[in-house]
Amino acid sequence: MLSFFRRGGTGQAIVAAIAIGVMAVFILEFRSGRGGGGSIRQECAIEIFGGCVSPKDYNAAFGLVLYRLQIQPKKIRELGLRKQVLEGIVERELLLREADRLGVAVSEDEIDQELLNGRAHVSLPASSQRLAMQLGLCLPNEKQMGCQEPLELVRILPVKSAQSGQFDTKIYERTLRSSTNRGPKEFKEMQRRELIAARMRNLVRSRVRVSEGAAWLDFERDNARAVVKSVQIKRDWMTKWAVDVSDSSTDRWAFEHKEQVDEDWKKKEPQFKAGCALIGEISAPFPPAAEEDEKVEARKKIDEAAAALKAGTSFDVVAKLKSQGESAVVGGEQGCLDAQAPENADLVAAVGKLKPGGVSPVLETSKGFHIVKLVGKLSERDRESVGRRIVARRLAAKFMADELARRFAGELIEDLKSGKPIDEAVSDRSQQYVKKDGKAKATAAPTKAAAQANPALEDASRPSVEISPPFNMRINPIPDALPNETPAAYAYQLDKPGAVYAKPIETSEGVAVMQLKEKTLSKRADFEKEKVALMRKLRETKETDALVDYVGRLRKTAGSEVKIDERFSTDPEPSKDDQ
Numbered sequence: 001m002l003s004f005f006r007r008g009g010t011g012q013a014i015v016a017a018i019a020i021g022v023m024a025v026f027i028l029e030f031r032s033g034r035g036g037g038g039s040i041r042q043e044c045a046i047e048i049f050g051g052c053v054s055p056k057d058y059n060a061a062f063g064l065v066l067y068r069l070q071i072q073p074k075k076i077r078e079l080g081l082r083k084q085v086l087e088g089i090v091e092r093e094l095l096l097r098e099a100d101r102l103g104v105a106v107s108e109d110e111i112d113q114e115l116l117n118g119r120a121h122v123s124l125p126a127s128s129q130r131l132a133m134q135l136g137l138c139l140p141n142e143k144q145m146g147c148q149e150p151l152e153l154v155r156i157l158p159v160k161s162a163q164s165g166q167f168d169t170k171i172y173e174r175t176l177r178s179s180t181n182r183g184p185k186e187f188k189e190m191q192r193r194e195l196i197a198a199r200m201r202n203l204v205r206s207r208v209r210v211s212e213g214a215a216w217l218d219f220e221r222d223n224a225r226a227v228v229k230s231v232q233i234k235r236d237w238m239t240k241w242a243v244d245v246s247d248s249s250t251d252r253w254a255f256e257h258k259e260q261v262d263e264d265w266k267k268k269e270p271q272f273k274a275g276c277a278l279i280g281e282i283s284a285p286f287p288p289a290a291e292e293d294e295k296v297e298a299r300k301k302i303d304e305a306a307a308a309l310k311a312g313t314s315f316d317v318v319a320k321l322k323s324q325g326e327s328a329v330v331g332g333e334q335g336c337l338d339a340q341a342p343e344n345a346d347l348v349a350a351v352g353k354l355k356p357g358g359v360s361p362v363l364e365t366s367k368g369f370h371i372v373k374l375v376g377k378l379s380e381r382d383r384e385s386v387g388r389r390i391v392a393r394r395l396a397a398k399f400m401a402d403e404l405a406r407r408f409a410g411e412l413i414e415d416l417k418s419g420k421p422i423d424e425a426v427s428d429r430s431q432q433y434v435k436k437d438g439k440a441k442a443t444a445a446p447t448k449a450a451a452q453a454n455p456a457l458e459d460a461s462r463p464s465v466e467i468s469p470p471f472n473m474r475i476n477p478i479p480d481a482l483p484n485e486t487p488a489a490y491a492y493q494l495d496k497p498g499a500v501y502a503k504p505i506e507t508s509e510g511v512a513v514m515q516l517k518e519k520t521l522s523k524r525a526d527f528e529k530e531k532v533a534l535m536r537k538l539r540e541t542k543e544t545d546a547l548v549d550y551v552g553r554l555r556k557t558a559g560s561e562v563k564i565d566e567r568f569s570t571d572p573e574p575s576k577d578d579q
Helices: 002-007 009-030 055-066 073-079 081-102 108-116 129-134 169-180 184-206 212-223 235-241 247-256 258-271 292-310 315-322 326-330 342-352 383-417 422-433 448-453 487-493 524-561
Strands: 046-048 051-053 119-121 154-156 225-234 277-285 333-336 363-365 368-377 465-467 505-507 510-520 562-564
Touching (some): 046 081, 051 081, 081 184, 108 119, 119 184, 169 184, 184 524, 225 235, 225 487, 235 326, 235 383, 235 510, 247 258, 247 383, 258 383, 277 315, 277 326, 277 342, 326 333, 333 383, 383 422, 383 510, 422 465, 487 510
Antiparallel strands (some): 046 562, 119 154, 225 465, 225 510, 277 333, 363 368, 505 510
């Protein structure tokens, strides 16, 4: 073959072409990342825009994050550290790509200076500053909620001789092996990438500007104080005591809202079988497989209900006052007892011994304690009419309760605007809305004795006045308010004590009325004393927000170009010692 090459000419050209062809086939067949049975594919913890972060690179970053930390595997799992390190590397690589586009770089001297001082940089997601602080990768800020600015996530490595205090190559290399399993050359490349990413983070943060006006608004929101009186008008209380859900009223509502009733009846019709036992129920539930000590409170409630029945209180009133079940709002009306459900076996047996109108003793099932009343048997002829009425009653109660709650709130607001004391106004309105003989009926001059005798006014969910603790503009004085409501902002709009917010505030349980009790606004003189520190804190917060937003947009733009091998985010199965 060599002699053939020495001759030169056409033969040499042919052999050279053959050699190049063989090499090309080899490269195509065995190039990194190519699929197929005979190929050699490079393993990647992360693939990003065609680039590969190898498992060794990932393990080096993970090792650096955990270096010299006494942290148990269980805690690593709880913090999701493997996932956090992966996301941090993704962020770093996205920032490197931007740095390359913008021409941002670091010099060899800058890298060397950091290495000589044992300052090893790492990346975690921009949104994980609290985690970085917990891991000792940065100094905490004043609020102990994140890192001091300028943000640098650094692990300090021992690289100097204890005797001379000078950089020691052997100590340095030994430290790299134990912390990252990397040699000096590989580690320096890793640090070059980390330092460029850090420079990009600083560049993003440096663009943030904070005005004195913005700092004043923050100060004002944090330092103003207000106290309000609020009254919650709860849907359940209105349903129990103010809404007319008599058969005639329910039938009228069902006729006017036929489509809604038809839709709900289709879903619930299979529950109403001819011959079933129609029951009322008072229940005190407890958790599945509850221990005896966990049942104590439920037992106390059901015993109170049994005592009230024994004292002559009607079943529906006791259900409204004492039952913890969903049917409490309609006096315990349950509908058909499901005789096929295994957990109802004791209830079925007890009901089988009752005559219509009869009430059982306290019964215990896997779901809780119960007292049941047999209303009667559902006949085939009445199956649909009775079933539809029971279904309609639940729907009607909710809709009418919401309407009445808003009306109650509107009238209460007018009472307060006229100067009526809030406690007196709430008491009077509550008595006026209480149901009498199945109808919502106002009383001209409710007496104290009448109020005490009325079970509606003993109900824990009745409208009552609550006084908030002092709150600033960021704290919600009505925790149950819906997300679209801003009670703190409403309170600070009120100009003087006694002023009432003009609209009912929607809550998860109904509506609320709010009256200002007192308000103290922030003082400009106090702000001037703290202005410099406040502006610094605000800038730090906004810098973090800007970085999180910037990286988030990079990640969104990258989309499917980022592929994470989820095996590297999965912790090993815990051993018995870890559990």
